[in-house]
Amino acid sequence: MRFTIRPGTDPAGAADATLLSAMGLPGGGVIAVGDTHILVRAGDVPTTNALLLGPLAMTNAGLGSGDTVKAARVQLPVARRVVLSPTSAPLDARHLARALQGIPVTEGDRVAVNVAYGDDAESKRVELQVVDVEPEGAGLVGSATVVGEAGEAKADIVVHPEGHPSGEAPTTAEALLAGLDTELEILTGWLSLLTSTSDLPDVWGLPRVAGVLLEGPAGCGKSELVASAAASSGSAVHEVSLDLVFKPEKLLDLLEKAVKQTTGPAVVFVDRLDAVAGDEGMFRNQVAAIMRWFLDAVAERPRIAAVLGVTSAGRLVPGLTGSPLLPRTLSIPPPDHERRALLFEAGLSKVPHEDIDYESHASRSAGFSGADILATVVHASA
CATH class of the missing domain: 2.40.40.20 (Barwin-like endoglucanases)
Structure with a gap:
């Protein structure tokens, strides 16, 4: 091309x-x-x-x-080692690896790294040259990639500062998805249908729909589930944050921008909707009217799907839960004993530890959300 x-x-x-x-x-x-x-x-x-x-x-x-x-x-392999030109900036191997995470690098490239990454609000950017990339001269920087400066002794693993566990903190999306294989498969199938390149709903003569409701308590992994399902279906995710939405006008502005600026295949994810459209929302009637407009607008756009995240579908106004534009609801219940054990196992997978009885931890964590369990693991391993 x-x-x-x-x-x-x-x-x-x-x-x-x-x-x-x-x-x-x-x-x-x-x-x-x-x-x-x-x-x-x-x-x-x-x-x-x-x-x-x-x-x-x-x-x-x-x-x-x-x-x-x-x-x-091209399909680049994950780089085993990336060597950068020396710098006087205070950058350790872990800092460099995180700053370049997910970026393709090629021998001879110049890359920008923020010296204040993770520490300082003020950005202090330095440019470094990529001296060597193993094994093939080009690759993606992944979680297992060792990044260092030229002249340093080669290491087989990233050396972490004293007092920190080796490996990244176990708060990854993969860990939160532990035990949600069925839900992931279902949501991926729905999004693949609604965002298909062939516009399958139109080809098959199906009625136009906007998307699905995704319900589950806070910390259950809704955002991670949507991101993973969208990636599997080849769709980008446009997430609409409602954290600072206090008036209907602000909500309408955000949703209008999402509809106009999103290009399919894509998923527009609106989370915590019950905060503004629930039974305790101050402007629930106005918000319900705005959401009905939004669903109509998304349904008219081929290869775009809406996912509305809520704590409980029963808290929404009836006009939304009964809308024919939202024919499906996927529920993520609080983690049961089996899933809690899987969450502990996934969270501890990158943390050095002796034999751990995951079943015992699962029994003592009834009522914990997935995020609660991973936060517990992070606190215990710090």
């Missing part, structure tokens, strides 16, 4: 969603461009064939604005 380079922002590039889908990258992925590899996402572009790249990406690719280049989809 040929693109014309236009100015964008680092680290990820942006391209037309339709062209990315034609390349086998619905929603985005990694492409080879010029002398480097770049993570590209579907976004707003001035012309269909435009590829928006930031200054560093252009330099790494050996290209400039206005150049025409052929780009191809």
Whole structure:
């Protein structure tokens, strides 16, 4: 696929969603461009064939604005080791690995790292050169990638500061999804149908629907479930946060932007909806009217699905729970004994420990949410 380079922002590039889908990258992925590899996402572009790249990406690719280049989809391996040019900045191996997490790197690239990452609100960016990438000269920086500076003794694992457990803190999405295989499979199937490239609902003559209700208590893993199901179905996720929504006008503004700016295949996830549309909401009638408009708008957009996250569907106004545009409800109950044991096992999988009786911990944690269990593991392993 040929693109014309236009100015964008680092680290990820942006391209037309339709062209990315034609390349086998619905929603985005990694492409080879010029002398480097770049993570590209579907976004707003001035012309269909435009590829928006930031200054560093252009330099790494050996290209400039206005150049025409052929780009191809690639599947990079997870890098075993990444060596960067030395710096006087206070950056340890764990800091570097986290700063580059999920980014494709190629030998010769220059990458930007925030010196204040995780510590300081003030951003202090430094640029480093990628000296070496093992095993193939290019790869994705993953959780197991060892990142260090040239001249350092090679290590087989990332060395963590004293007092911290090896491995990342066990608060990953994978851990929260422990025991939710059935729910994940069901939601993935629904989202695959609603966001399919072939627009299957129209092809099969099915009535237009907006999406599904996802109910479950706080900390049960709703956000993680939606993210995983969307990724499996090849869809991007546009999450609408209601944390600072206190008036109907603000909600309408957020939802209008979500509908207008989201390009399929995509999932618009509205969580904690019962906070504004529940039986204790101050403007529940106005909010219900806004949500009915939102569902109509999403139903008219092919390859876009809405997932409404609530604590309990029974707390919503009847006009929403009985809407034909929300024909399905998926429930995530509080974790039972079996799932609590799985959550402890998943949470401790990256923490050094002796033999642990997961069943015993599960018995003593009745009433805990998935997030509660993982928080307990983090506290105990700190």
